[in-house]
Each structure stands twice: as C-alpha cells, then as structure tokens.
Amino acid sequence: MTTLTATQAADLVAANRILVRQGVLDAFGHVSMRAAPGADTFWLSRNLAPGSVTASDLIEHDLDGATDDPRKPYLERFIHAEIYRRRPDVMAVVHSHSPSVVPFSVVGTGLRPVLHMAGFLGGQATPVFEISDAAGDASDLLITSSSLGAALAGTLRDAPVALMRGHGSVAVGGSLQEVVYRAVYTEFNAHAQATALALGKPRYLSAGEAAAANATISGQAVRAWDVWCEQVRPDIPAGDRASGPGRE
Numbered sequence: 001m002t003t004l005t006a007t008q009a010a011d012l013v014a015a016n017r018i019l020v021r022q023g024v025l026d027a028f029g030h031v032s033m034r035a036a037p038g039a040d041t042f043w044l045s046r047n048l049a050p051g052s053v054t055a056s057d058l059i060e061h062d063l064d065g066a067t068d069d070p071r072k073p074y075l076e077r078f079i080h081a082e083i084y085r086r087r088p089d090v091m092a093v094v095h096s097h098s099p100s101v102v103p104f105s106v107v108g109t110g111l112r113p114v115l116h117m118a119g120f121l122g123g124q125a126t127p128v129f130e131i132s133d134a135a136g137d138a139s140d141l142l143i144t145s146s147s148l149g150a151a152l153a154g155t156l157r158d159a160p161v162a163l164m165r166g167h168g169s170v171a172v173g174g175s176l177q178e179v180v181y182r183a184v185y186t187e188f189n190a191h192a193q194a195t196a197l198a199l200g201k202p203r204y205l206s207a208g209e210a211a212a213a214n215a216t217i218s219g220q221a222v223r224a225w226d227v228w229c230e231q232v233r234p235d236i237p238a239g240d241r242a243s244g245p246g247r248e
C-alpha cells in the first residue's frame with residue numbers, strides 16, 4: 001500500500017484535465033501513476049470521465065487490477081497493472097483513443113517521428129498490439145483481463161508508446177509529467193505525419209536524430225507541464241489544484 005501526497009494527487013488530477021484539454025482523452029481513456037519507485041501498486045481514477053476527476057476519485061490498485069475501494073473501477077485498468085508489473089522503470093501510464101493515432105494502428109505505415117518534439121518515439125516504427133493474437137477474432141478489443149494486459153505489455157516491451165489495433169494507444173514515462181508530454185506529442189506527431197504522407201514521402205528522423213532530439217527536449221518538458229497546468233487550473237476545485245510555479 002502507498003499514499004499519494006497532496007502534490008501527487010493534485011498533479012494526477014491536473015494530468016487528467018490536461019489530457020482532455022489537449023485532445024488526447026475525451027469521455028474515455030485514463031492516466032495513472034506510481035506513488036513511489038518500485039511500488040507494486042498504482043493510482044488511477046475510479047470509473048469516471050477524465051475531465052471530471054478530482055482528488056477524492058483516485059483509487060489505489062494492485063498489479064492484478066484489484067482494489068479495496070467499493071467504487072466502480074475502469075474496465076481497462078489491466079493495461080496499467082501489467083505494464084507496471086513488466087516495467088519497473090515506468091512511473092506513469094496513459095491509455096487513450098486519440099484521433100490522429102488510431103489510423104496508424106490499422107495500416108502498415110508505422111508511426112515514426114517527423115519532428116524533433118517526438119524524438120522519444122525513436123528510430124523504429126512504434127509497435128502495434130494485435131489483440132486477435134491473444135483474444136481471437138470476436139473480442140470487443142478492450143483490455144479487460146490480466147492476460148490481455150500482459151500481452152499488450154509484451155508488445156510494448158521497452159518502447160515508450162505502443163499502438164493498439166482498432167482501439168488507440170498506450171504511452172509510458174518515468175514521471176507523470178513525462179508521460180503527459182509523450183501522450184500529447186504522440187498525437188501531435190501522428191497528425192503531422194498523416195499530413196506529410198498526404199503531401200508526399202516523409203523523411204523521418206533518423207535513430208541518431210531521434211535520440212539527440214529526445215535528450216535535448218526532455219529537459220524542457222517541464223515548461224509544457226507548467227503552462228498546461230495553468231490552462232486547466234480554473235476548471236479544478238480549489239483544494240485539488242497543483243502547487244508550484246504559477247500555482248498555489
């Protein structure tokens with residue numbers, strides 16, 4: 001068992017609101033975090049639209065997706081549970097159906113970085129999870145069990161992002177701020193890549209460029225977090241607002 005500090009809870013509330021405002025989440029999708037490195041639990045809202053999440057909605061789950069809280073959990077909490085189980089380095093996870101990313105899950109084109117802000121995607125095409133390999137050809141495409149979550153985590157392996165065919169994507173990070181940045185710029189890159197593909201044959205970032213751009217930009221990501229927090233601040237109940245630069 002872990003406890004979220006007030007700052008961590010405020011940040012997780014802000015992350016929910018930011019991802020809605022940035023067009024990554026809508027009424028569906030979710031974001032979670034570990035309270036401490038190595039924790040074998042994670043924190044995720046109860047079953048609620050992300051734009052409505054407050055600190056009192058955050059629930060601790062174990063790596064089987066179980067919780068002591070009587071309130072209804074998200075159906076797809078197993079995405080988070082199995083990624084945390086497989087990836088001790090991961091401190092936060094976003095699952096979304098963001099609109100520009102979904103098309104790349106159903107064609108063989110491959111999502112690849114077309115701009116420096118998405119260097120974290122690396123020099124290879126982002127892996128695509130094919131659920132029918134694990135669930136047969138009549139599933140509802142949702143990750144509603146530990147075994148399906150483990151299969152998805154097996155496709156993700158050590159990558160920062162995996163696409164889920166006909167469904168959406170999952171992004172992981174070493175912090176809540178990093179995973180929010182990655183989820184936003186995965187959507188941004190997918191839109192830019194689709195635009196480029198309509199114009200001609202894109203030249204993608206090389207592996208070396210992607211790594212170098214990621215090293216430079218990762219130190220700047222906090223700037224995005226701060227301004228995004230500021231934008232969602234008026235929508236968040238006063239007691240649940242994050243503290244820090246430009247915050248209470």
Ligand SMILES: [Zn+2]
Binds near residue numbers: 029095096097168
């Ligand atoms: Zn989903």
